[in-house]
Amino acid sequence: MRLKGAKESILETIGDTPLIRLQQASKDLNTNVYAKLESFNPGHSAKDRIALYAIEKAERNGQLSPGGTVIESTSGNTGRSLAMVAALKGYKCVLFTTTKISFEKKALMEAYGAQVVICPKEAHADHPESYYERAKTLHAETPNSVYINQYYNDSNVEAHYALTGPEIWKQTEGKITHYVACVGSGGTISGTSKFLKEQNADIRVLGVDAYGSVLTKYHTDGVLDENEIKPYKLEGVGKSIIPSSVLFENIDKFYQVDDKPSLLRARELAKTESIMPGPSGGAAVEALYHMKDEFTPDSVVVVVLPDHGAGYLSKLYSNQWMSENNFLNRVDYEPKTVEKSGLQL
Numbered sequence: 001m002r003l004k005g006a007k008e009s010i011l012e013t014i015g016d017t018p019l020i021r022l023q024q025a026s027k028d029l030n031t032n033v034y035a036k037l038e039s040f041n042p043g044h045s046a047k048d049r050i051a052l053y054a055i056e057k058a059e060r061n062g063q064l065s066p067g068g069t070v071i072e073s074t075s076g077n078t079g080r081s082l083a084m085v086a087a088l089k090g091y092k093c094v095l096f097t098t099t100k101i102s103f104e105k106k107a108l109m110e111a112y113g114a115q116v117v118i119c120p121k122e123a124h125a126d127h128p129e130s131y132y133e134r135a136k137t138l139h140a141e142t143p144n145s146v147y148i149n150q151y152y153n154d155s156n157v158e159a160h161y162a163l164t165g166p167e168i169w170k171q172t173e174g175k176i177t178h179y180v181a182c183v184g185s186g187g188t189i190s191g192t193s194k195f196l197k198e199q200n201a202d203i204r205v206l207g208v209d210a211y212g213s214v215l216t217k218y219h220t221d222g223v224l225d226e227n228e229i230k231p232y233k234l235e236g237v238g239k240s241i242i243p244s245s246v247l248f249e250n251i252d253k254f255y256q257v258d259d260k261p262s263l264l265r266a267r268e269l270a271k272t273e274s275i276m277p278g279p280s281g282g283a284a285v286e287a288l289y290h291m292k293d294e295f296t297p298d299s300v301v302v303v304v305l306p307d308h309g310a311g312y313l314s315k316l317y318s319n320q321w322m323s324e325n326n327f328l329n330r331v332d333y334e335p336k337t338v339e340k341s342g343l344q345l
Helices: 023-029 047-060 077-089 103-111 131-141 154-162 164-171 187-199 215-221 259-272 279-290 319-324
Strands: 019-021 032-037 069-073 092-098 115-119 145-147 178-182 204-210 253-257 300-305
Touching: 023 032, 023 259, 023 279, 032 164, 032 279, 047 077, 047 154, 069 077, 069 131, 077 092, 077 103, 092 103, 092 131, 103 115, 115 131, 131 145, 154 164, 154 187, 164 187, 178 187, 178 279, 187 204, 187 300, 204 215, 204 279, 215 253, 253 279, 259 279, 279 300
Parallel strands: 032 300, 069 092, 069 145, 092 115, 178 204, 178 300, 204 253
Antiparallel strands: 019 032
């Protein structure tokens, strides 16, 4: 028996995430800013969309059959989403990630039953020990397996074209004027913008990149300049490769942001909006302040907050980690004594 008010499985709750007005950013920028909260997906990120779409497409195409293995190289969110879908569908899941991953993200992937392999973050993309190459090798050696390869998988774009774009268009009643999203694998901004620009070609699509990434210069000059590559702490923003899932022609302009203000912006959102984003969400909102000349009082700006901060409690939301990385001064978080009551705040 199936109840009318019940879902058949957790996978039916993917998508239809809420659009929430950001009060402080709207006031500061004298415009209308709305956040698409992808943390409301069951896996707490936008990557649930591609995980389900890509696995079901692989099933339809005969690339994956019962007893098969799902393989991916991931910074965390895609891996968690794939692990969630694979667990329900009965597939093995092997995920390759880097030493940059947070403790929480690794633990969450393992909680769904995935095998997690840690690779050195310093390894160049084509080095045999990089998380990209390790995933490719395992796929080649494993029958009945699929390598999702989100950076070069059309499903990454198609999932957001089919779901996220129509949701935003409907939620804004077609009034959206600016769409802002971080660019990592590129699926979220590319698929969504493709749909939105088909509805209204005048919608401005603004990409958020990290200093230390190659994407902004590639968008400007069409050249992958390895001199642009520098270490940075932000996760889910920027790349040292050029993914085919980034449709540069649909992005009007890129804005780059630094680690510290982006991370502090995320922490600020938790305290001012009661919204607790991950680093990429902080980067996206920080970028809005760099883009302020793009907006008018009548603009309708939609910014994507890709995931939830619960996956970063030992990093972004850890005073110790923030201080150790010179993102937070000790005076900013040491308890202060209230003399009258003696309480520690």
